[in-house]
Amino acid sequence: MKKVSELYAGKAKTVFTTEDDDKLILEFRNDTSAFDGEKMEQLDRKGMVNNRFNAFVMQKLEEAGIPVHFDSLLNDNEVVVKRLDMIPVECVVRNFAAGSLCRRLGTEEGLELNPPVFEFFLKDDALHDPMINESHIDTFGWASDAEVGRMKELSLQVNHILSKMFSDAGMLLVDYKLEFGRFHGEIVLGDEFSPDGCRLWDADTREKLDKDRFRQGLGGVVEAYEEVARRIGVPLDD
Ligand code: ADP
Numbered sequence: 001m002k003k004v005s006e007l008y009a010g011k012a013k014t015v016f017t018t019e020d021d022d023k024l025i026l027e028f029r030n031d032t033s034a035f036d037g038e039k040m041e042q043l044d045r046k047g048m049v050n051n052r053f054n055a056f057v058m059q060k061l062e063e064a065g066i067p068v069h070f071d072s073l074l075n076d077n078e079v080v081v082k083r084l085d086m087i088p089v090e091c092v093v094r095n096f097a098a099g100s101l102c103r104r105l106g107t108e109e110g111l112e113l114n115p116p117v118f119e120f121f122l123k124d125d126a127l128h129d130p131m132i133n134e135s136h137i138d139t140f141g142w143a144s145d146a147e148v149g150r151m152k153e154l155s156l157q158v159n160h161i162l163s164k165m166f167s168d169a170g171m172l173l174v175d176y177k178l179e180f181g182r183f184h185g186e187i188v189l190g191d192e193f194s195p196d197g198c199r200l201w202d203a204d205t206r207e208k209l210d211k212d213r214f215r216q217g218l219g220g221v222v223e224a225y226e227e228v229a230r231r232i233g234v235p236l237d238d
C-alpha cells in the first residue's frame with residue numbers, strides 16, 4: 001500500500017490517501033500536544049510506540065467483536081486503516097474521576113465511578129472541544145439517534161474489554177476518548193487508542209502512566225508509554 005497524497009495533518013498524526021478509495025494511511029508523528037495544541041513538543045520514539053500500541057489494542061478489540069478501522073501495520077510509524085466518514089464527536093468513558101470531570105464537578109481525583117460516566121464532546125479545537133449531549137448531536141445533525149446509540153454501546157463494550165486487559169497487567173483504566181466513523185453504513189471505531197488519549201494508573205501506587213505526565217510536566221512520558229506497552233505485551237523491539 002502506497003501513499004498518494006496528504007489529506008490532513010492533525011496535531012499528532014498525518015492522514016494520507018492511497019490507491020484504494022476505501023483505505024488511508026495514518027502516520028503517527030512524535031509531535032505531542034496538550035491543551036488543544038497550546039503545549040507542543042517532539043518526543044523521541046512516541047510515534048512508533050503509539051502506532052504499535054494502537055495496532056495491538058485495535059486487534060484485541062477486533063478479536064472481541066468490536067468493528068475497528070485497523071487494517072495492517074505498514075511500518076514503525078504508519079498504519080493502513082479503513083477510510084471512515086468521521087463523526088465529529090468524541091466519546092469519553094470514565095471509570096475514575098480525573099481531568100475535566102474534576103474541574104467541572106469539583107470531584108476528588110481518583111473517586112471510583114460506578115456505573116462509569118459516559119460523555120460526548122464536540123471535536124473542535126477552536127471551541128476547546130465543548131461538552132455536548134444527544135440533543136445537540138440530533139439538532140445539529142452530527143449523527144443519527146441510531147448512530148449515537150451504537151457509539152455508546154461500543155464505547156461501553158470497549159470499557160469491559162480494556163479495563164480487564166489493563167487490570168490483568170496491574171493498571172487502572174481511568175478514562176479514555178474514542179472516535180467513530182461510518183464505513184459502508186456501519187459505525188466503526190477509528191482514530192487511535194494509546195496513552196495519548198486515555199488515563200492509565202498503576203493499580204498499586206496510582207502512578208500516572210499516560211499523557212498527564214506530559215500535561216503536568218512530570219517527565220518520563222515515552223518511558224511510561226513503553227512501560228504500559230511492555231506490561232500488556234505490545235511488541236516494540238522486533
Ligand atoms: P487531531 O485532528 O485531533 O489533531 P490527529 O493528529 O490524531 O488528531 O489527526 C488524525 C485525524 O484523522 C483526526 O482528525 C481523526 O478524526 C482522523 N481519522 C482517524 N482515523 C480515521 C479514519 N479511519 N478515516 C478517516 N479519518 C480518520
Ligand code: UDP
Pocket residue numbers: 090092098099100101129175176177196197198199211
Ligand atoms: N481526551 C483526548 N482528546 C481530547 C480530549 C480528551 O484524548 O481532545 C482524553 C484524555 O486523554 C482523557 C479523556 O479523554 O483520557 C478525558 O479527558 P478530559 O475530559 O478529562 O480532558 P482533559 O483533562 O484531558 O482536558
